[in-house]
Amino acid sequence: MSAKERGYADLHDHLERLRARGLLVEIDRPVDKDAEMHPLVRWQYVGGIEEHERKAFLFTNPVNAKGRKYAFPVVVGAYAGNREIYGVGMDAPLDEVQQRWDRAIANPIPPVVVDSAPCQEVVLTGTDLQGEGKGLDALPIPVSTPGFDGAPTLTATNVVTKDPDTGIHNHGTYRAGLKAPDRMVVRMATRVGGAGGYRHYQKHQKRGDKTMPVAIVLGAPPCAAFVAPMKLPIDLDEMGVAGGVAGAPIRVVRAKTVDLMVPADAEIVIEGLIDTESVEPEGPFGESHGHVALEQFNMPMRVTAITHRKNAIVASYISQVTPSESSAIKRVSYEPMFLSHLRNTLGIKGVKRVTLHERMTALRRMAIVTVEQGTPKSEVWRALYGVTSFKADCGKICIAVNDDIDPDNSDALFWAMAFRMSPAEDIQILKHRSGGHGPEREHETDQEDSTLLIDATAKEILPPFALPKREYMERSRKLWEEIGLPKLRPQSPWFGTASGDWLPVWDAGGKRAAEGDYLENGRISAKAARKGLKPESSYRPDRED
Numbered sequence: 001m002s003a004k005e006r007g008y009a010d011l012h013d014h015l016e017r018l019r020a021r022g023l024l025v026e027i028d029r030p031v032d033k034d035a036e037m038h039p040l041v042r043w044q045y046v047g048g049i050e051e052h053e054r055k056a057f058l059f060t061n062p063v064n065a066k067g068r069k070y071a072f073p074v075v076v077g078a079y080a081g082n083r084e085i086y087g088v089g090m091d092a093p094l095d096e097v098q099q100r101w102d103r104a105i106a107n108p109i110p111p112v113v114v115d116s117a118p119c120q121e122v123v124l125t126g127t128d129l130q131g132e133g134k135g136l137d138a139l140p141i142p143v144s145t146p147g148f149d150g151a152p153t154l155t156a157t158n159v160v161t162k163d164p165d166t167g168i169h170n171h172g173t174y175r176a177g178l179k180a181p182d183r184m185v186v187r188m189a190t191r192v193g194g195a196g197g198y199r200h201y202q203k204h205q206k207r208g209d210k211t212m213p214v215a216i217v218l219g220a221p222p223c224a225a226f227v228a229p230m231k232l233p234i235d236l237d238e239m240g241v242a243g244g245v246a247g248a249p250i251r252v253v254r255a256k257t258v259d260l261m262v263p264a265d266a267e268i269v270i271e272g273l274i275d276t277e278s279v280e281p282e283g284p285f286g287e288s289h290g291h292v293a294l295e296q297f298n299m300p301m302r303v304t305a306i307t308h309r310k311n312a313i314v315a316s317y318i319s320q321v322t323p324s325e326s327s328a329i330k331r332v333s334y335e336p337m338f339l340s341h342l343r344n345t346l347g348i349k350g351v352k353r354v355t356l357h358e359r360m361t362a363l364r365r366m367a368i369v370t371v372e373q374g375t376p377k378s379e380v381w382r383a384l385y386g387v388t389s390f391k392a393d394c395g396k397i398c399i400a401v402n403d404d405i406d407p408d409n410s411d412a413l414f415w416a417m418a419f420r421m422s423p424a425e426d427i428q429i430l431k432h433r434s435g436g437h438g439p440e441r442e443h444e445t446d447q448e449d450s451t452l453l454i455d456a457t458a459k460e461i462l463p464p465f466a467l468p469k470r471e472y473m474e475r476s477r478k479l480w481e482e483i484g485l486p487k488l489r490p491q492s493p494w495f496g497t498a499s500g501d502w503l504p505v506w507d508a509g510g511k512r513a514a515e516g517d518y519l520e521n522g523r524i525s526a527k528a529a530r531k532g533l534k535p536e537s538s539y540r541p542d543r544e545d
């Protein structure tokens, strides 16, 4: 069945689209799935590669250190290696992604049930799941953070569970560490407002059920994969939202050994039962907050079946320290949500953008709100309060800047704070913030945190940014390239503009100086010479008569 007939792409169609746009790197040589695969892809996040140059990586010949070969290729970064890849998955230009989500949440399209499904072309149960090299052990699941992680771990998951009271299904992206060919341990966050699957687990426990049925979907169609890490309202059927994104119902099929509906066009489905009575250590695992999550007791899952397409591809998210695939997934939807909250819900004027800082801080800890020059102080502060209170776990440190500051450039942020902010006037500290997602600290019982708000906007009109104007920088760039000097990677800001406190006469003088006519400027300034003034007195030609 084609993407057109279905109304949405499966992972195979999606990879075809990435290939056509030059967004897929295909590697046929043997690559060790545990020791080499994730570190290789990691280089594009720590190797000075620009965000727009990042790709998805398809490994057609995964192996392990013991020389084992696998029947399935592995793809890393296929869903959101960068924002462009995510946009291909959404089948929408990036600036329309938020609209697409808003529309899908407001108008979900319920899934349609099918009897036979690609994800069940092969069904493995019973002894197929037992013994080394079988069951989970036959899948080339990579180790994400070699040297630290205790197991190959599923990351690109739609973990499907069902509310035992209402029958409503939940899809969550939760990690699961492999333990045996038929056993793994799943980690669902237990914090307030935590994983939807965990709420189902608690309900099963309350009812006295010894197990909870679960299906872990790997390689879901992108529109179905993208709903799993989203913070959607509880009890909103995620497959309906995925259908809303696609504009067509998602095809679902009944799992073979558990009473759950799974996306029919997925690559692999691991069915099983989560033990609700005992827990087993899981981890260590490199986490997105930047520290290794240490071992914790989590939910053991006994596998009852693995079903897959004949030509299945194993998908793995590159997550952990940000930027990463998981931060790219979140950033595209979180930032517009914040902006819409400030602009539309709170009605704050002058707000142009909200940026969640990505590198190392995982979007949650630092937020930058960009406001127009001249926005009243009261609105700047309303915007800061609005950002910090919108989500419990985001915006611990919020900085307001003007739109001449590139919020993705930490040096520019430091510059704004260094020259436009007076700590005694422009900083507020608020108490009582939830600790949020962070490293476990054995010696800290009180997890409450606090908030830092900084107004680093210009308090008056300032002179232009002091780099040569764009035309001169561009002309010299050509010269740079003609001389054959090393490849440039321009970092914003790389030129100054004639804006702010700047007069036409100074602009004309600057032009003359650049054109070799400084002597004319000297003749003009000679006429303005005077007596009785202290050096460093300001001269404003516009204020002379």
Ligand SMILES: Cc1cc2nc3c(=O)[nH]c(=O)nc-3n(C[C@H](O)[C@H](O)[C@H](O)COP(=O)(O)O)c2cc1C
Pocket (backbone or CB within 6 Å): 155, 156, 170, 171, 172, 173, 174, 175, 176, 187, 188, 189, 190, 194, 195, 196, 197, 228, 229, 230, 231, 232, 317, 319, 326, 329
């Ligand atoms: C790559 C990746 C890995 C994640 N791992 C976990 C995890 O192991 N446990 C968890 O509770 N949430 C994890 N999350 C966050 C959840 O997916 C997110 O909170 C989502 O809203 C959960 O869906 P739910 O609200 O239906 O529970 C992960 C997200 C991403 C993108």
